[in-house]
Amino acid sequence: MSSNVLVELQNVGKTFHSAWGSVEALRDINFSCFESEFISIVGASGCGKTTLLRIIAGLEKPSSGEAFFNGEKIEGPGYDRAVVFQEPRLFPWLTVEKNISLPIQSQKGSQKTEQIVEQVLRLVEMSNFRKAYPYELSGGMAQRVAIARALAFEPKALLMDEPFSALDAQTRSRLQLQFIDLWRKTNRTVILVTHDIEEALILSQKVVIMTPSPGTIKETLEIPLAYPRNKDTLEFIELRKYILKSIL
Amino acid sequence: MTLKNHKHLDNNLTQLNTNGKDAVKIIIRGIAFPLTIIIIWEFAARLGLVNQYFLPSPSKIFDTFSTMFISGELGRHLLASVKRLIYGFLITVIFAIPLGILVGKAKYFRYYVNPTLSFLQQIPPIAWIPIFILWLGIDEANKVAVIVYASFFPVFLNTVQGVNSVDPKLVEVGRAYMLTPMKMVCRIYIPSAVMSIFVGLRLGLSNCWRALVGAELIAASSGIGYLITEGRTLSQPNTIFVAIFTIGIAGSLLDLSLKRAEKKLMPWKKDV
Structure with missing residues (x-):
């Protein structure tokens, strides 16, 4: 594994102002992520973990401090990052394949795009549905298409905001397993935001624990377990207990 | 799963x-x-x-219908009405949609025009006919004006609504995935407005069909509405009923054809 720092946040703070007052969402965040690393950010709802991800994505600007991606200051979204949102957010008027190809068509040309679309659809096991419209898909299928869209973008880092949280338990655990396979095949950097401790432990190499109001990073844990991970081992259970205690 | x-x-x-x-x-x-x-x-x-004079039997009405149909009289009047409808509706589409997009995109413009629009909306198109005749003469122009007036608001307002109702979450996807402004407009703003615009078109079309018949009742020498006036002055209830049925059927067919177009244009919509 290469040891280049890909994402670096220095003393990042974020305060939202609205008509009824200001909310300090993040304070003094120092965070770094190496290339090819899989990091999860966990915390109770309202701890600013989504805001943190959105800053890395360039969808939100920090109020203080600085954020860097691949050594460059983050000024907005970029071709090197792709976001998977909590909801699939597919364009209802485009078919599955058009949803995936839309962001990449003009860069890659139609022939290359065609190849990429086919490849990512195979990866998420959705090849049979390339001509389907989003309304014809179930929640799990739509989310897989959203993941495929992010993969097709060929980013340096995948930024995922609770992508599995809206799914039923079985679909979720199946998708998690598929995703781990996918990550090991593509070896891409992944930053995953989740409130599900078990999900973080099954998927990631490092878990960043955040606490709310204002959102701060409490601790960063290395997860020394081998893949695929078993939820029933003593180590797993101990880690889960420990993180749960830290979050509360 | x-x-x-x-x-x-x-x-x-x-x-x-x-x-x-x-x-x-x-x-x-x-x-x-x-x-x-x-x-x-x-x-x-x-x-x-x-009493057959007040309410002729369906078979008698059908007899009248066939004679009028075969002689070409019914077709002539229907064509006159449809021609006016097409002119008026086209004018509406040409003006109301671009204006709606403009107003929808300009944030504060609607605060200036909304009170006026809701005032104008309350006035039935037929109430304008005498003044339109005064301004535009007794010929075709006054009827076309009524049609434009009747269909303008639904088309315009739904276009404004459509442009405004773009899901900000989808716009954010466009930003995150570096879509060009051109692609944002063509692939996000326009498709999401199209659904709403179509609702406006259907509403507008049925509005102006009704207004047109009203206008023809008051001032016309041809058209389906005129046929009713003729039936009244000549004491021919059969003719009146033929005209009424023709209005209903033609209106339904118009709506159906727009529905079809909607389905062709928007295959992503589940229910039509």
């Missing part, structure tokens, strides 16, 4: 496949009620329960 999901899609596919059968069922269901009424009506007329 996959099993369930495949089933989900399969259901949709079978729905598509059985469309033909469903269509027959839908037509039968839709026709059952009016058919019953017509049969009862026919019996009542033949048994002398109603």
